[in-house]
Amino acid sequence: EQQSALESALVAQDDVEYALPCHIGDYTDFYTSIYHATAVGSLFRPDNPLLPNYKWVPIGYHGRASSIGVSGQSFPRPKGQTKAPDADVPSFGPAKRMDYELELGIYLGKGNELGDAISIQDAEDHVFGFCLFNDWSARDLQAWEYQPLGPFLAKNFASTVSPWIVTTEALAPYRTQWHRDENDPQPLDYLESSHNREAGAFDIQMDVLLESEKMRADGAAPSKLSESSFKHSYWTVAQMVTHHTVNGCNFIPGDMLGSGTQSGPEHEEAGSMLELSRGGKESIKLNNGEERKFLEDGDKVIMRGWCEADGFNRxxxxRVEGTVLPAK
Incomplete structure (x- = not known):
């Protein structure tokens, strides 16, 4: 009876066209998984994988909001400069090492005035909620361009968010303790609070699946690549917000932070193909027998996220889905 009364107001999920849940004015991407930072660092700098500032300061870079799209986004394979190790000069063309990054997006609600810092005690009052976030990356472009100023064209051609925001309040049952290994440097005072220690981490579970063109043609299910959790993050959301504003930087409502790739302690929990393929040295076997080191044209990446705990609703x-098209 109730169903028939509501039927005229319901829309089938397949018929829904999603849009960004808010206007994202500014976007900053962090680097909060020490497992990801160490694994990637060891590929680029085998003798010095983790730079000395990592354990002291939440590392981030200012990204580009204009190319952030909603789930269902597709984009042509980016072009740019790359340089082979044995080449004397760089070459120009489509990226060969296309990758995804499994991240969370963190939306700011309340802003702050230019010149005012947000204390760690107040930081979470400024966080509206969370989404899933795929920060697509062209690894070969990145390797050539990132020194000395960091990511540029390797990151700004596309980024994809899930269609809705899960509020911070809704995640209360899934909060957990955050701790820093006693052998590591402890946070400076402005990044430290008892609440952050007791409940600053969130057990948000995430996984990544890949659907190739062949899988779509065959009607086959996507192949799962990895699964991880945000609870492994080396820095908390409150620490990211606090550090971002400690110099007086002003947030405005709708700004978004990327958590950085969320890799867990085990190799199978890696949040990027760069890690799963060990820098392209090993093939990743898919369920249907196909193999990948990096993404091929037509590949759709699907990320999912969820929270569950005894006595609470899941x-x-x-999902956040995106597809790599051939280069223009």
Whole structure:
């Protein structure tokens, strides 16, 4: 009876066209997984994988908001400069090492005035909620351009978010303790609070699947690549917000932070193909027998997120899907 009364107001999920849940004015991407930072660092700098500032300061870079799209986004393979190790000069053309990054997006609600810092005690009052976030990366472009100023064209051609925001309040049952290994440097005072220690981490579970063109043609299910959790993050959301504003930087409502690739302690929990393929040295075997080291044209990447705990309803973050098209 109730169903028939509501039927005229319901829309089938397949018929829904999603849009960004808010206007993202500014976007900053962090680097909060020490497992990801160490694994990637060891590929680029085998003798010095983790730079000395990592354990002291939440590392981030200012990204580009204009190319952030909603789930369902497709984009041509980016072009740019790359340089082979044995080449004397760089070459120009489509990226060969296309990758995804499994991240969370963190939306700011309340802003702050230019010149005012947000204390760690107040930081979470400024966080509206979370989404899933795929920060697509062209690894070969990145390797050539990133020194000395960091990511540029390797990151700004596309980024994809899930269609809705899960509020911070809704995640209360899934909060957990955050700790810093006693052998590591402890945070400076402005990044330290008892609440952050007791409940600053969130057990948001995430996984990544890949659907190739062949899988779509065959009607085969996507192949799962990895699974991880945000609870492994080396820095918390409150620490990111606090550090971002400690110099007086002003947030405005709708700004977004990327968590950085969320890799867990085990190799199978890696949040990027760069890690799973060990820098392109090993093939990743898919369920249907196909193999990948990096993404091929036509590949669709699907990320899912959820929280569950005894006595509480399971919360889903939806899916964030995106497809790599051939270069123009």
């Amino acid at each position: 919360i889903g973050f939806g």
